[in-house]
Amino acid sequence: MRYRLRVNPITCEAHGMCAELLGEIIDLDPWGYPILGSDAVPPDLVGHAERAVVSCPTLALILDRSSHARARA
Amino acid sequence: MTTMTTPLALPFEVSFDGPGLWYATRATGLVALLLLTLCVTLGVLTTVRFTSPKWPRFVTVGLHSNTSLLTTVFLALHILTTVADSYTDIRLSDAFLPFAANYRPVWLGLGTVASDLLIALIVTSLVRVRMGHRSWRAIHWLAYVSWPVAMVHAFGTGTDPSTVWVSALALVCLGTVLAASAWRLLTGWPDRKGLRLAAATSVAAVVLAGWGWASSGPLAPGWSKRALAPVTHASTVWSS
Ligand code: HEM
Ligand code: SF4
Numbered sequence: 641m642r643y644r645l646r647v648n649p650i651t652c653e654a655h656g657m658c659a660e661l662l663g664e665i666i667d668l669d670p671w672g673y674p675i676l677g678s679d680a681v682p683p684d685l686v687g688h689a690e691r692a693v694v695s696c697p698t699l700a701l702i703l704d705r706s707s708h709a710r711a712r713a
Numbered sequence: 714m715t716t717m718t719t720p721l722a723l724p725f726e727v728s729f730d731g732p733g734l735w736y737a738t739r740a741t742g743l744v745a746l747l748l749l750t751l752c753v754t755l756g757v758l759t760t761v762r763f764t765s766p767k768w769p770r771f772v773t774v775g776l777h778s779n780t781s782l783l784t785t786v787f788l789a790l791h792i793l794t795t796v797a798d799s800y801t802d803i804r805l806s807d808a809f810l811p812f813a814a815n816y817r818p819v820w821l822g823l824g825t826v827a828s829d830l831l832i833a834l835i836v837t838s839l840v841r842v843r844m845g846h847r848s849w850r851a852i853h854w855l856a857y858v859s860w861p862v863a864m865v866h867a868f869g870t871g872t873d874p875s876t877v878w879v880s881a882l883a884l885v886c887l888g889t890v891l892a893a894s895a896w897r898l899l900t901g902w903p904d905r906k907g908l909r910l911a912a913a914t915s916v917a918a919v920v921l922a923g924w925g926w927a928s929s930g931p932l933a934p935g936w937s938k939r940a941l942a943p944v945t946h947a948s949t950v951w952s953s
Binding site for chain 1: 762769771846
């Protein structure tokens, strides 16, 4: 199983919750919008990523999981 | 008398006849109202993006979700003690279908409406990720309806709002929710002045109407008769 993180730039409203909960991967730009360090989520951070996803007020943070290694290459 | 003594010889008796359950109904109702107030306030704090160095935003969101679940726990206890109590014959169906009860039907019915709204809010929030943001958000506006409805239910049905400490508690809840709503209106929809003015006006109208109703209704003498309670009141039955 592979986990990939992405942000929907249209619905993201720069609440910044995701950067608080997943600082290992997500930084905020000067306007408070998230910048992903990498879109692949290492296994030990999957729990934190899931929590960030459900905490995003606009559901703009999306965690895709795929069992195929190159599903969305 | 349907007093049940358990075979395990507990140091107390389980009774559905005494005033115990009725006290529990009142206590759990008040706790549910406090939690609901907290819940609405935390929801607003999430939306207005409150944060400080010691209070990250995920704390607000986490507390908002958890207090809403805790509210349903106390709401469930409030309903179960009401139904189990043998003084009134309020049925379990009265907790879901409003205005059909034979005890203060209108005011109890408003409690049912508030509770149905709360159930809708909780259920949709539990499946929010699958439901999508737009439809979830549309339903979540109902939170602003459930709070005043629950408040009117508390005054219309409750035994205690006429006491000083419960009215003080209700005032604190009202003040908190009003402050939160004001903050919401001051920060939201910057380009829609008319909409915000209309919302503020309707909040003021609801508060004034509620205030007038409470002082001429539940807080004035003779309310239990006008609210269509059964002829004898709990306090006269058990006051010996
Ligand atoms: C969000 C939903 C609800 C909230 C926040 C709420 C809250 C309250 C509060 C604060 C009181 C006043 C207690 C007191 O006098 O000290 C009360 C009374 C009462 N509620 Fe609710 N309630 C809700 C829903 C319901 C429902 C669905 C039922 C029906 C089964 C119900 C049945 C009653 C009854 C019978 C009383 C009268 C208790 C008394 O005589 O003091 N409530 N409620
Ligand atoms: S929590 Fe959601 S809205 Fe806020 S910055 Fe992250 S993705 Fe955007």
